[in-house]
Amino acid sequence: MRFCLTDDQRALREGVRGLLERRFGPGPLRAAAGAGGPPRLDRSLWRALGQAGFFALRLPEADGGVGLGLPEAVLAFEEAGRALLPGPLIATHLAAGTVPGAATGETVVAAVDGGLVEWRAEADVVLGDPAGAEPLRSLDPLTPLHRIRGGRPAAPDSVAELLTAAEQLGTATRVCELATQHARTREQFGRPVGAFQAVAHLCAGMLVRAETARAAVYAAAVTADPVDIAAARLLADRAAVRSARDCLQVHGGMGFTWESEVHLHLKRAWLRTHRAGGTTESEERLAADLLADGA
Structure with a gap:
């Protein structure tokens, strides 16, 4: 079966991308980082974002949602991941359906996730028990973290897991774009670096990983099956981290500078791999499903 985006879904994706390009493009991103x-x-x-319906996308219209x-x-969060x-x-x-003001963006909601809390100090509401939270140095300069000492990891939420995978897909897509753009314009020995086989293979690998992850993430969004979501999460995590590393390889030392967003994608991708159960939880879910099928 072939899945294609509808005209309305394409319009939604373009609308979110346009909003983020106007309000949080490469310039503001670098300045913030x-x-x-x-x-x-x-x-x-x-x-x-709240006025555009980003937080209320899945909230019923009867409750003021989209x-x-x-x-x-998934399409909206893919664009958010692409823009970092x-x-x-x-x-x-x-929290859009349960916390007042979350749907409209008037209330910022954070949540305890596996003993970590992102953006605790800036949040108006923290879901879970944040008692004893201590600041933790974050690898990502745009994601402040607090650690809950002695906290027990909660069972991962499948929707949170899928939306994290969508953000990872956004990063995988963006770093593929950045690598190919650089490979076309950067010259060495009088030729674009993309003409060299090693660089071309890196770019091809990024594209294959991104498109494989895209198929899995979009399919999981349709089925909402926990096993499909686990598979999508694993593929998206791998695509984001591996492709960001390869993008750095294509850019060389330039990719580590503050003028470049490449290293920021790698840092955010690493951080996301620890969210919503992380890689281990997804692997365990897939393994359990395979064992059940073989029983």
Whole structure:
């Protein structure tokens, strides 16, 4: 069976991308990453996301939401991952139907996830028990972290897991774009570096990983099956981390500079692999399903 996006889904994706390009393009991204000190959440951008329906996409229209489904949410979060949009996006989205103001972006919601809390200091509401939270140095300069000492990991939420996979897919797609653009324009020995076989193979591998992950993530959004979501999560995590590393390889030392967003994608991709149960939980779920089929 062939799955294709509808015209409305394409319009949604383009609308979210346009909003993020206007409000959080490469310039603001680099400025925020290189500002120094604890990152601050842009409340005006958060409210703009709320007004655009980003947090209320899956909330029924009768409750003031947009009334769409999981596939549309995946498209929106893929664009957020592509833009490296900071903030507790998934926690606020999941709280849209229960926490007043979350759907409109007036309330910022964070959540305890596996003993970690993203954006605790900037959140108006923290779901879970944040008692004893201590600041933790974050690998990603745009994602402040707190650690809950002695906290017990909660059972991962399948929707949170899928939306994390969608963000990882966004990163995998973006770093593939950045690598191919650089390979076409950067010259060595009088030729674009993309003309060299080693670089061409790196770019091809990025494209294959991104498109494989895309098929799995979109399919999981349609079925909402936990096993499909686990598979999509594994493929998206691998695509994001491996492709960001390969993108750095294509860029060389330039990829590590603050003028480049490449290293920021790698850091965010690493951080996301620890969310919503992480890689181990997904592997265990797939293994259990395979053993059950073989029994």
